[in-house]
Amino acid sequence: MMLLTARGRAWLAGLALVSAPAALPALDDEPARVVVTERDVDESNREIESAYAALVRMWREEFRQRGAPFRTPRIVAYRDAARSACGVLPPSNALYCLNDNTIYFDEVFLAAQAKIAGRALGTDGDMAAVGIIAHEMGHAVAVQAGRFSRDSYTNEATADCLAGAFARRSERDGMLEDGDTEEAFYAMARAADPELRPTGNERLDRRMAARLARARHGTREERQDNFRRGLERGSTGCMGA
Ligand SMILES: [Zn+2]
Numbered sequence: 001m002m003l004l005t006a007r008g009r010a011w012l013a014g015l016a017l018v019s020a021p022a023a024l025p026a027l028d029d030e031p032a033r034v035v036v037t038e039r040d041v042d043e044s045n046r047e048i049e050s051a052y053a054a055l056v057r058m059w060r061e062e063f064r065q066r067g068a069p070f071r072t073p074r075i076v077a078y079r080d081a082a083r084s085a086c087g088v089l090p091p092s093n094a095l096y097c098l099n100d101n102t103i104y105f106d107e108v109f110l111a112a113q114a115k116i117a118g119r120a121l122g123t124d125g126d127m128a129a130v131g132i133i134a135h136e137m138g139h140a141v142a143v144q145a146g147r148f149s150r151d152s153y154t155n156e157a158t159a160d161c162l163a164g165a166f167a168r169r170s171e172r173d174g175m176l177e178d179g180d181t182e183e184a185f186y187a188m189a190r191a192a193d194p195e196l197r198p199t200g201n202e203r204l205d206r207r208m209a210a211r212l213a214r215a216r217h218g219t220r221e222e223r224q225d226n227f228r229r230g231l232e233r234g235s236t237g238c239m240g241a
Helices: 006-014 038-066 107-121 126-144 152-172 180-190 202-214 220-233
Strands: 017-021 033-037 074-078 082-084 087-089 094-097 102-106
Touching: 033 038, 033 107, 038 074, 038 107, 038 126, 038 152, 074 082, 082 102, 094 126, 102 107, 102 126, 107 126, 107 180, 126 152, 126 180, 152 180, 152 220, 180 220
Parallel strands: 074 102
Antiparallel strands: 017 033, 082 087, 094 102
16 A cells, blocks of 8 residues: 555645756766656556555565564655654655654655656566565565664665566566666666765765765675676575575
C-alpha cells in the first residue's frame, strides 16, 4: 500500500509542475535538471507501488525459507520534507528508518531519477526509481537477517547487493523489461559518492573526507559491483546462505 501524507495530497492539488534539481553528482552529458510533472509522479508512484508489492512477496518467501518471519516495512511517499521516527527527512532523499520499520521516499525525487535515466538511455527509466526502493528494502532485509554492520559502507554494499537480488528475481519472474538492468546500473553510478576535489585547505579537506567516509555508499565501480553480485548470485551472494 502506498501511503501519502496529508501534506503530500495538498501539494498534489496545488502544484502542476515541479522542477527537481539533480541532487546527485552529474554524469557526463546528462541533463542537470528535469521537469517532473504530476503525471510523471503518478506514473512513478504506480511503478513503485507494484515493485514494493513484489519486494514484499519476495522477501516474505525468502524469510520463510530461512525459517524466520519477515516484518514487512511500511512505505511512505513524501514531498519537500517529512517527519519520521528518524527525525525530519530532507527533500531529494529516500531512506529506510529502522525505528519505525518504514521506507520513506521523496516522490518527486524518485520520479526525477526515473526521468533522468530514461532520457539518458532512451528507455522509460522506471528501474532507476525501483532500484532505490529495492535498496532501502535491502536495509530492512539485512537488519532482520542479522547482517547489520557498524561500518556504514558494509551496510550500503549489502543493500545494493540485495537490490541486485531483487532484479534477479524479477528477471526470473519475467517482470524485467528491456533496459531495466541498464537503468539500475545507471542509477547506481549516479548515486555514487562524489569525488572530493582538494580545496587547498588541509583541515577542511580532512573534515570533508571524514564526513564522506561516515556516509560512504561506494564509488561507481563499487556500487555497480555490489549490485551485480546480487544480480548474478541472488541473496546468498549478499548475506550467505
Ligand atoms: Zn542505503
